[in-house]
Amino acid sequence: MERYNPRKIEERWQKKWEKEKTFKVDISASKKPFYNLMMFPYPSGEGLHVGHVYAFGGSDTFGRFMSMRGFDVFEPMGFDSFGIHSENYAIKIGKHPRQLIDDTTTYFREKQMKRLGALFDWSHQVITSESNYYKWTQWIFLQLFKAGLAERKKAPVDWCPSCKTVLADEQVIAGKCERCEAQVVQKELLQWFFKITKYSEKLLKNLDWIDWSETTKSMQRNWIGRSEGTEINFPVQGRALQIKVFTTRPDTIFGATFMVLAPEHDLALKIVSANNKAKVEAYVQESKNKTEIERTQKSKEGIFTGRYCINPVTKKPIPIFVANYVLMGYGTGAIMGVPAHDSRDWDFAKGHKLEVIEVISGGNIQKEAYVGEGKLVNSGKFNGLDSVEGIRKISDYIQSNKIGKKKTNYHLRDWLISRQRYWGPPIPIIYCDNCGTVPVPEKDLPVELPYLKNFKPTGTGKAPLAQDESFIKVVCPQCGKSARRETDVSDTFLDSSWYFLRYPSAGLDELKNAGPALLPWDPRVTKKWLPVDMYIGGNEHAVLHLMYTRFITMALHDLGFINFEEPFKKFRAHGLVIHGGEKMSKSRGNVVSPNEYIDAYGADTLRMYLLFLGPYDRGGDFSDRAIAGMHRFLNRVWNLCTKVIEKNSKSSDSQLLKTLHKTTKKVEEDIENLKFNTAIASLMEFLNEMVSKEEKLNLALVKHFLHLLAPFAPHLTEELWEKTGEKDSIHKEGWPSYEKKFLEEGRVTIVIQINGKLRDTLEAHRDIKKEEAVRLAVDQAKIKSYTLNKTIKKIVWVEGKLLNLVI
RNA sequence: GCCGAGGUGGCGGAAUGGUAGACGCGCGGGUCUCAAAAACCCGUGGGGGCAACUCCAUGAGGGUUCGACUCCCUCCCUCGGCACCA
Numbered sequence: 041m042e043r044y045n046p047r048k049i050e051e052r053w054q055k056k057w058e059k060e061k062t063f064k065v066d067i068s069a070s071k072k073p074f075y076n077l078m079m080f081p082y083p084s085g086e087g088l089h090v091g092h093v094y095a096f097g098g099s100d101t102f103g104r105f106m107s108m109r110g111f112d113v114f115e116p117m118g119f120d121s122f123g124i125h126s127e128n129y130a131i132k133i134g135k136h137p138r139q140l141i142d143d144t145t146t147y148f149r150e151k152q153m154k155r156l157g158a159l160f161d162w163s164h165q166v167i168t169s170e171s172n173y174y175k176w177t178q179w180i181f182l183q184l185f186k187a188g189l190a191e192r193k194k195a196p197v198d199w200c201p202s203c204k205t206v207l208a209d210e211q212v213i214a215g216k217c218e219r220c221e222a223q224v225v226q227k228e229l230l231q232w233f234f235k236i237t238k239y240s241e242k243l244l245k246n247l248d249w250i251d252w253s254e255t256t257k258s259m260q261r262n263w264i265g266r267s268e269g270t271e272i273n274f275p276v277q278g279r280a281l282q283i284k285v286f287t288t289r290p291d292t293i294f295g296a297t298f299m300v301l302a303p304e305h306d307l308a309l310k311i312v313s314a315n316n317k318a319k320v321e322a323y324v325q326e327s328k329n330k331t332e333i334e335r336t337q338k339s340k341e342g343i344f345t346g347r348y349c350i351n352p353v354t355k356k357p358i359p360i361f362v363a364n365y366v367l368m369g370y371g372t373g374a375i376m377g378v379p380a381h382d383s384r385d386w387d388f389a390k391g392h393k394l395e396v397i398e399v400i401s402g403g404n405i406q407k408e409a410y411v412g413e414g415k416l417v418n419s420g421k422f423n424g425l426d427s428v429e430g431i432r433k434i435s436d437y438i439q440s441n442k443i444g445k446k447k448t449n450y451h452l453r454d455w456l457i458s459r460q461r462y463w464g465p466p467i468p469i470i471y472c473d474n475c476g477t478v479p480v481p482e483k484d485l486p487v488e489l490p491y492l493k494n495f496k497p498t499g500t501g502k503a504p505l506a507q508d509e510s511f512i513k514v515v516c517p518q519c520g521k522s523a524r525r526e527t528d529v530s531d532t533f534l535d536s537s538w539y540f541l542r543y544p545s546a547g548l549d550e551l552k553n554a555g556p557a558l559l560p561w562d563p564r565v566t567k568k569w570l571p572v573d574m575y576i577g578g579n580e581h582a583v584l585h586l587m588y589t590r591f592i593t594m595a596l597h598d599l600g601f602i603n604f605e606e607p608f609k610k611f612r613a614h615g616l617v618i619h620g621g622e623k624m625s626k627s628r629g630n631v632v633s634p635n636e637y638i639d640a641y642g643a644d645t646l647r648m649y650l651l652f653l654g655p656y657d658r659g660g661d662f663s664d665r666a667i668a669g670m671h672r673f674l675n676r677v678w679n680l681c682t683k684v685i686e687k688n689s690k691s692s693d694s695q696l697l698k699t700l701h702k703t704t705k706k707v708e709e710d711i712e713n714l715k716f717n718t719a720i721a722s723l724m725e726f727l728n729e730m731v732s733k734e735e736k737l738n739l740a741l742v743k744h745f746l747h748l749l750a751p752f753a754p755h756l757t758e759e760l761w762e763k764t765g766e767k768d769s770i771h772k773e774g775w776p777s778y779e780k781k782f783l784e785e786g787r788v789t790i791v792i793q794i795n796g797k798l799r800d801t802l803e804a805h806r807d808i809k810k811e812e813a814v815r816l817a818v819d820q821a822k823i824k825s826y827t828l829n830k831t832i833k834k835i836v837w838v839e840g841k842l843l844n845l846v847i
Numbered sequence: 848g849c850c851g852a853g854g855u856g857g858c859g860g861a862a863u864g865g866u867a868g869a870c871g872c873g874c875g876g877g878u879c880u881c882a883a884a885a886a887c888c889c890g891u892g893g894g895g896g897c898a899a900c901u902c903c904a905u906g907a908g909g910g911u912u913c914g915a916c917u918c919c920c921u922c923c924c925u926c927g928g929c930a931c932c933a
Contacts, residue, residue: 213928213929214930259850259851259929261850262851262929265929285933286933287933288933289933336930336931364931365931366933370933371932371933385933387931449932451929451932582928616927652870652871653859653860654859654860658852663858665872665873666858666859666873668872672886717859717860717870717871718870720870722869722870725870728870791865792866793865793913793914796865796912796914796915798865833913835913836865836913841865842865842866845913
């Protein structure tokens with residue numbers, strides 16, 4: 041008998057599938073394909089690691105299952121090859137990014153991805169750093185610009201001193217750069233933003249109906265951070281000015297004993313008294329130079345402006361301060377200080393010896409701020425109200441007396457997309473002294489990224505492209521006079537925010553032959569193939585890629601380019617493969633490459649081993665200790681099936697048939713729910729039963745079993761399928777159905793409990809009645825010993841399953 | 848602090864109201880072998896018992912129920928996310 045040799049058979053089938061285009065989706069078919077998407081990789085480091093195999097393997101197993109169920113599964117793959125991650129790696133190894141991407145995409149694709157045995161359709165490959173792709177990334181920028189959704193404005197932004205570029209809010213993690221973990225600093229700069237905040241409400245609301253992992257949805261809800269409250273105007277004493285504050289607790293306004301402005305607030309330096317001017321200016325300047333982390337120290341310090349404003353309900357003057365703990369980026373950049381009922385204000389008031397007035401009863405405000413609910417006190421005509429009611433009544437009062445209005449705020453900020461780096465699509469904008477900011481005409485796209493020898497970040501706040509005069513110098517497309525190009529490139533998350541729209545149309549002959557295309561996609565194809573049916577990926581992109589993509593899709597929908605506003609019908613987050621207790625990463629040096637495992641055991645074993653680690657949404661710790669166990673399983677499958685095929689036995693067994701159908705149901709339901717670990721376990725159980733009844737096996741049963749295993753182990757099953765004499769691919773065979781008659785057991789085991797504890801079991805026909813079961817049970821010696829001289833007080837009967845006697 | 852997911856044998860995990868520990872790893876014993884590896888077979892939560900068997904056990908404590916890993920309450924711990932969001 042031939043031995044299981046994964047290396048040989050996997051290579052053979054991969055070649056055959058590629059040559060015969062076995063899994064290519066027919067673009068002209070009338071049926072809508074099943075669009076099975078997985079997150080494309082950054083081709084930056086040494087290669088794919090087993091975490092990628094986990095992500096791709098799970099997604100592909102699902103795709104193969106859907107394919108067997110009769111769908112035309114479209115499973116594209118590509119490379120997210122623009123961006124800081126690739127550029128930084130190029131700098132590190134001393135290569136030009138262009139060269140790095142050429143080398144690594146080839147290596148990833150040919151030496152790693154093609155060895156996984158996935159359905160990837162490489163004829164639709166997308167590489168984001170190629171001009172035939174980023175031309176359209178620039179096109180999307182122009183559409184948003186024309187619609188007023190892209191805006192250049194001066195704003196305090198986060199600057200990473202190590203990456204030497206600005207970052208979006210989402211790319212700053214606890215005050216540190218998402219990529220290099222350097223502390224970011226605040227800078228006031230003129231930058232390009234996408235107005236994602238215009239979609240705050242829709243981004244939040246649609247979460248109620250899209251079929252996504254709850255964890256991802258909850259992270260997005262948190263990030264959008266909707267909060268309902270009231271905006272209130274406080275008149276400045278002695279000046280014709282008002283300070284606007286935002287609060288979710290208008291019920292506490294009678295306790296507002298001071299006012300605080302953020303250092304960046306434009307009134308801060310306007311209202312300051314002559315005596316305090318120098319000190320306040322110094323404080324504001326000092327804040328500007330601090331890093332995000334330094335600014336978020338717990339101690340509450342600030343400085344008095346020498347000016348007062350009037351609490352609009354008590355009419356009393358309250359002092360105005362400037363302090364770091366109030367952020368310009370949220371609300372109005374000013375707050376009313378209510379020390380009795382806000383712990384930050386409490387800390388601040390203690391440090392500055394300010395008055396603390398209790399207006400909600402229920403706590404001990406001498407000791408700490410009371411933030412809970414209670415009855416209103418010291419609040420004039422509102423005294424005695426419950427605080428929840430007080431919020432409503434006082435905000436009504438404020439609104440009707442025109443001292444403020446109700447307002448909903450969001451934490452979400454506009455998406456800063458400028459990057460002062462080289463490796464990205466140049467932002468397609470021209471600055472002209474006559475005409476101002478002029479978009480590059482669509483016919484002039486792409487704005488090619490020139491090959492810069494010295495591409496490293498400059499650190500001056502200017503992008504590397506700013507050194508290239510031949511790039512910058514341009515004729516204004518409106519007036520024809522000389523003008524200058526924008527030299528920043530766009531954020532890499534813009535590249536990946538629309539790649540799923542490109543895949544179906546990528547590489548299509550129809551597009552090429554239709555002359556100069558006007559759209560990044562063929563609308564007929566897009567209409568039929570999109571949105572994405574299933575998207576699987578890591579949850580680290582919950583508020584990055586996944587939020588940006590939803591925004592871009594909504595914007596393109598509202599501009600009339602596509603007919604759906606949510607990109608992914610279904611999204612499932614998979615867990616993380618960790619190694620040695622830590623997340624796999626190059627900096628930790630614990631990355632595991634799949635290559636050696638594929639060499640030793642084959643891709644089928646590696647894929648299955650990873651999926652068997654545990655629940656797919658939880659990930660697992662990669663230790664190669666147990667991988668041999670999975671290889672053993674596939675070996676046993678190989679040996680048993682080969683024997684049966686060679687013998688071509690005709691015998692059969694009714695119990696085996698039952699288990700086969702039960703297993704079919706179980707595997708089917710488990711794959712649908714991405715419960716790969718238990719699906720594999722039930723396949724193992726079935727194999728164990730088959731092995732123990734080897735002489736009763738027949739070819740039909742083995743063939744049925746191979747179908748169930750096919751989505752997990754595509755090569756092994758294809759090889760054995762061929763050995764049975766079949767000519768077509770097993771993956772083109774339908775998914776086997778299970779028959780109800782095999783699922784129903786004729787005889788069942790009834791559990792007999794005494795007082796809820798298992799004492800005995802009873803073999804009986806499944807239709808056995810309660811009375812009959814009780815009669816038989818109390819006759820059994822063991823039960824008799826319990827019930828002897830005892831009264832049965834209660835009998836609980838679960839049909840065909842359980843009998844509980846309470847004595 | 849807030850939001851989310853968890854806590855079950857030596858380990859990864861299974862069981863979402865009905866026989867706790869499926870399946871796999873590891874470990875122990877055996878068959879085969881000159882020997883080893885591989886393969887195969889048996890055993891494997893803890894305590895007690897020669898045994899039939901029995902008691903204990905799903906982070907801790909309480910509750911609901913004939914019956915709780917599963918539902919409810921209080922608390923502890925771990926992981927992930929956010930974090931001076933007013």
